[in-house]
Amino acid sequence: MNKFICSIVIVLLCFLNQNMFAIANNCDNLSFERGDFTNWTGKTWLHFYTEILNPATGIEPGRHTIMSDTTAYDNNTGGKLKIVPPGHTHSARLGDAVNGCLSESLSYTLTVDSTNALFIWKFAVVLQDPLHDHLADEQPRFKITLEDQDGNIISSCSQYDVNAAEHIPGFQNYYPDGFSRDSDNVTMIVWRDWTTAAANLMPFYGKKVTLTFTSEDCTKQGHFGYAYFVAECHPMQISVNYCKDDTDARLEAPEGFSDYVWTPGNIKGRVLTVNNATLGNQYNCSFNSVMGCQVELSASIVRTTPNASFKCLLLDAQNRTYKFINTSTTSNGTISDFTWNFGDGTSSFDPNPTHTYTSAGIHHITLEIVSSPSGCRSSQSLDIDDKPAVPLSINGDPSFCHGQNTTLTANGRIRYHWSTGETTQSIRISKSGSFFVVGWKENGSKDTAFVKVKEKTLPTVSITGSKILCRGNSTILTAKGADTYTWNTNETSQSINVSAAGIYSVTGITTEGCKSDVVSTEVLQESEWKPGITGDSLFCANATTTLTASGAAAYQWNNGSSSQTITINTEGTYIVTGTNKNGCKAQTSMHVSKIPLPEVNFRLTPDKLDLRNPVISGDITTKDDINYEWLLGDGTVTNSSTFTHKYNVSNSGTGYTITLNAVDQYGCANSFTKNIVLDLKVPNVFTPNNDGYNDTFMPNYDLQIYDRNGILIYNGNQGWNGTYKGTKLDPDAYFYLLRYIDTNNIAQIKKGCVMLVR
The missing domain is CATH 2.60.40 (Immunoglobulin-like)
Structure with missing residues (x-):
């Protein structure tokens, strides 16, 4: 391990080596890692029998859906199909489980280069199988196509097209629990678990290719079809893992294919281990995609030797901030991973990180790199001693409030000279501006420190x-x-x-x-005050009274009203709360009483007018301070509490309306009306001799006639003509029972005897 001391007093010049970064592979969001459809193009249409309807471009929610629950399973497969494949955080669902002739697609276009020529996609399919009720092109469908930039299909073996049917290779059948293929009203689901496929795009280097996934319901609208998928891209090459000090080499062909065969040796499998490998020996690998495309790649045994190295630069001595600059190299491939350990329990994965230490001392830094695609590793360590030399500094508050001052003190040197001309260690500043001090070290060298002083404004409260x-x-x-x-x-x-x-x-x-x-x-x-209330505190039972508040700017009554004036018809105590212009509140109240109306329910004797003696008497129970007025219906008016009056009536009259008006001492008025009717006149003799006079007894009344033996001889309202069952009756006395409604709308009954005379 290479260890050395990086002193902060040495200025380190560092340059970035761009070759240490892995080259971008132009496949952003290919696996939906952003959690959206960035860089993907969505389309929708209706495939109704043989017609294509309503084509549209754009992402359609529900038909283009991002799946992010890595623990969830698809219900239409009995919970056996994960909606996100292992090793991924998202997938896209194309279509849905709703019946209809819905079709949709998602497309991704990229420019092929050496970093993305290996195009890998993973897909899972769920199709509702109509069994034998549909033609093949009418069934739910899933399709994968690869096209060049001119829209031409890139070889048939790069395509995948499947329709719902039984016994599709690679597919499984599913029925809900308790059902089978022969159950009524249950449609079988055929589904394919996650399958990895890949294509070699090197023949299209420098050109654009487009990958399109398509799902369709059945064209008869009765069955659904949908799919899940992700995609990714990698360099199209064999990875040779043969690092420093290795004796065996490990060769890995790209994943996503099948039927791997290595030569020489005719060895099968995606990974080939070469024992006691020899530099320069070449190995070939042939393999097939899941759609049948065959690919051949070659690789030679080369040793990859990464060399980890870095430099450090002190950015801020006071805060102990360093810039670490990677200068690592690798003999083959690119450096794909950087792991920094800063010696204080923290780490970073950036190629050129910046780090601030919280304490001074010696810090042990380690960088480990990984060369891709070989996976070979290298590391380097160094120690940093960030114990700083004492700098020239200016201490003190660099600001002061208006009308005051601040003291600045220089430290770290043996002699000082300020820009103000003063040579003391401390100076007092009472104006804003920029100031500096020159300090001399013991060896006679000097340096300068600067400070900017600000005058702070006083607050205005x-x-x-x-x-x-x-x-x-x-x-x-x-x-x-x-x-x-x-x-x-x-x-x-x-x-x-x-x-x-x-x-x-x-x-x-x-x-x-x-x-x-x-x-x-x-x-x-505030001064004492309270609002006032004006208005009549008494009101008649059939009337209202108005109360008006005064003396405030706003009012609130205890009946809920906030107006200055209220009109009421209920007795009680009314309280008003007034708010004056200062927002102060005060109350006052008034009790309001309801005066009952004078009693006017009078009595009449008799209650009907007799034509022979048309005299009526009326009276009322009197009370003090009440004035009465009788209107007797024939123009007669009297003001006493009782009356007796004789009417001038004829047999053709119907009666009279008698009204009593009463007014008490408060002006409260009441009235009551009764109708007095003429007593019905029934003749005691009638002569049914067809002379046109008195031939019918009491027509237009509900009438019953009985003979002296109690036999009913007439019942009706046409009037009796003196016959019984068509036979004229002998002169005699007959009894009647007569019913009618008088002018007061009261049912009346009259009984009597009439003499039939011929």
């Missing part, structure tokens, strides 16, 4: 908040303009709660330590 103290309450004062505050109440918060009138002052301090002038404000106690 103000106090906000209500300066009026409402009775029984407090107010909050808030200081602004600084970072911390000190009040004359000894509080140090930005805001204080004040419950007593007086003068309050505050001083503000910035984070830079500058202190403001004292700012004061006076808090005054």
Whole structure:
């Protein structure tokens, strides 16, 4: 191990060796490592029977899907197919498990060079098998194609095209538990587990090639098909692992192929171990892709000798920051991995890292490199002693508050001369600007240190908040303009709660330590006040009253209203809370009473008018301070609490409407109306002799006629004509039962006797 001391007093010049970095292989996001479809082109269309409908370019969510759960399995395979292949963090699902004639594709285009000529893809397929109900080109389908930059297919053995069917080589069948091929309404799933395929693109060096994956449902819309896949690219070469001091060489052919055969020796397998290898000996390997393409590669036994080396550069002595510059080389291939151990428990994988140590001392640094593709390793170590020489320094606060000053002190030398002309170790500065000091060492050499001094602005502090103290309450004062505050109440918060009138002052301090002038404000106690309420405190039961508040800027009533005036129809105590212009609140109240309406439900005697004696009496239970007014329906008005009145009526009249109006001492009015009807006049004799006069008894009434023996001889509303079952009855006395609705809409019954005369 090569050890040496890298002193901080030596200036190290380091240059980057670009050959130490692995060359980019132009395959960004080929395996969906970004977790999205960057660099991929998506397309969708409908394949309905023989028609291609609605073609579109772009990623379609649900039909182009990134899978990232490395522990999940596909449900349509009985949980046997992982949705992300081992060794990968993502995959793409092309299509979905929804029936329909949906088709979709994803394409990736790259330019072939020596770093990506080995094109590898891994795929898994899930197809719903319609059994024998579809033609081959109607079934769910999965296809892989490789095309050159002119759109030509790159050899048939680079293509893969499969339709859903039973007994496809490499596929498995799946039915849900409890079902079989012969079960009704169950469709078989045929699926293929993750399969690795690859293609040799070296014949297209310097040209573009496009890899396209396509999945399709059945064209009859009844069965689905989808697939998972990832891809990657590598140099198309045989890896020779023959490092320094090795006696055996290990040769590895590219993965993703099958039927590997090495010559000489006709040895099978992807890896060939050559015991006691001889430099320069050549070995050939032939192999096939899963689609049948045959590839042949050759390699000679060469020894790879990587040489790890690096330099260090001190970037910041005060903070102990170093730049480590890789100067490693390798006899073959490229350096692909860098592992740095900084000797303080930390590490890095960058080719040229920067590192800061938290403590001084000797630090043991190791770099290990790996040469690719051989995998040969090399390491180098060195020690860094970062114990610094004492520098010329200027200590002290390089800033001061307005109206004050700061002291600067030089250290590390035996003599000093400041740019101000002073030669003392410390000077006092009271203005902003750039200053320097020249310091002399014991050996007579000198150096210079610089400092920039800043004058800091004093904060401008103000106090906000209500300066009026409402009775029984407090107010909050808030200081602004600084970072911390000190009040004359000894509080140090930005805001204080004040419950007593007086003068309050505050001083503000910035984070830079500058202190403001004292700012004061006076808090005054508000004068006594309360809002007023005007309005009628009495209101009639069938009316409302209006209350109006005054004396404040805003109002809130206990009935929820926030207007100045409220109209109410419910008695009770109404409280209003007023807020004045200072934000102070006060209350006042008024009790409002409801006055019941005068009683007007009067009595009439009798309740019907008799044509022979049409006299009606009315009365009401009287109360003091109530005025009454009777409207008797025939134009007669009386103002007493009772009345007796005789009507001038005729047999053709229907009755009268009697109204009583009452008004109490508060003006509350009430009224009540009754209809009095004429008692129905029923004749006691009728003469059905067809002379056109009095021939029918009581037509248009619900009428029943009985003879003296109680036999019902008539029942109807057409009126009785003096017959029974078509036979004229003898003159006699007959009994009637008559029903009708009077003008007050009350059902009435009249009974009596009528004399039939012929």
